[in-house]
Amino acid sequence: MDVELVQQLANDEMVCMAARVSTIGNKAQSYTREKNRGLINFLVRDRHGSPFEHGSFTFRICAPIFVVREFMRHRAGMSYNEESGRYKELEPVFYIPAGDRPLVQFGKAGAYDFKPGTFRQALVASEAMRMAYTEAWTQYQAMLDQGIAREVARSVLPVGTFSTFYVTCNPRSLMHFLSLRTKSDHARYKSFPQVEIQMVADQMEEHFKTYMPITHETFVQHGRVAP
Ligand SMILES: Cc1cc2nc3c(=O)[nH]c(=O)nc-3n(C[C@H](O)[C@H](O)[C@H](O)COP(=O)(O)OP(=O)(O)OC[C@H]3O[C@@H](n4cnc5c(N)ncnc54)[C@H](O)[C@@H]3O)c2cc1C
Structure with a gap:
């Protein structure tokens, strides 16, 4: 599975700015990292999700068609474009599980x-x-x-044939995707995704953690439930 972050426009500060407009209007004020952490904790804990929609991550993903098909079930806040089997010849790249893939x-x-x-x-x-x-x-x-x-x-051609697609999502829709497509002992609501889509999700989560460390940490602390 190949996951490349092509562009991103997302950070913890934007979440806080979007949330604070409700209480400070158009005043410009600065806040410490600890204040931001407290606010994000409140937003995730109480599931105030809309401030997490002001941002975007665009990924280019190469994965077998069966993974792409599972992926594209995620509709809300997700935009897609995929390689065409009508306009181009597909590539002879096929999925064979690694030796340690549970069978x-x-x-x-x-x-x-x-x-x-x-x-x-x-x-x-x-x-x-x-x-x-x-x-x-x-x-x-x-x-x-x-x-x-x-x-x-x-x-x-079988569903093990690789395809390439772009997906753009906002941080809220990314958290929803991660909550369903990763298997974690810390999740409040356990999910049992197929290993191959989790291989994609794990790589996406690393990028999410890099650019939105406070949001990611809070998401994990609150049982990986998307706000
Ligand atoms: C482990 C696992 C097994 C699965 N097995 C199957 C299977 O056997 N067969 C199968 O068909 N699918 C299966 N799925 C796919 C699953 O049913 C969902 O389609 C997929 O996980 C996307 O979730 P979602 O609809 O919450 O996400 P999104 O489409 O991104 O929607 C996000 C949220 O927006 C809201 N929403 C979106 N669209 C609507 C709508 N039309 N009406 C009301 N609210 C809406 C809901 O609150 C939803 O949770 C499986 C998924 C997982 C994780």
Whole structure:
């Protein structure tokens, strides 16, 4: 999973300025970092979310189509543009899980857990994927060679094919996304996301933490609930 922060316009001070307009109007006043921390703590704790909408993070993400599909379920405060399978030939880049990716699922729907596969299971999984991807790519190319449109030929490509998209979100929508797409023992409401989308979310969270350290710390302290 490749996550690049392309641009950002977000910081803790903007959250505080947006929140304080309700009490100071257009007066200019400066506040200490500790005052800002206290205010952000109040906003997150009491779920006053709108001050966290004044900012943006734009990411370029390369991930398998099944991850992109999960990602794009997030609608509020998220803007997307994705590579087209109609206007360009897709790239032969396919997902094969790393050796340490847990392969065996147990538990119940909504709260599945996973454990490592055996050596044989890992071998079967990677070989099955390699064979399926190779055959799919061969048939895709065969159709393109016959002059068949890309939008038709792409039907044979699997969801493990990599795609690239841009997503722009505000800090509030980013926290909502992180609350659902990371698995954390500290979360008030536990989520059980697929490992691959969490690999994307973890990288996004690092950027969020860098540019909005107080907001991030407070989000974590309050059980990773988006305000
Ligand atoms: C672990 C996990 C498993 C999942 N499994 C499935 C699955 O099996 N099948 C499946 O279809 N999806 C599944 N999803 C996707 C899930 O149902 C959500 O679509 C996704 O997590 C986005 O969440 P959201 O709607 O809260 O986010 P957003 O779309 O970003 O919305 C943010 C918030 O805005 C509000 N909102 C947005 N749109 C509306 C609306 N139309 N009406 C009212 N309020 C709105 C809600 O408060 C919402 O929480 C899964 C998600 C997770 C994390």
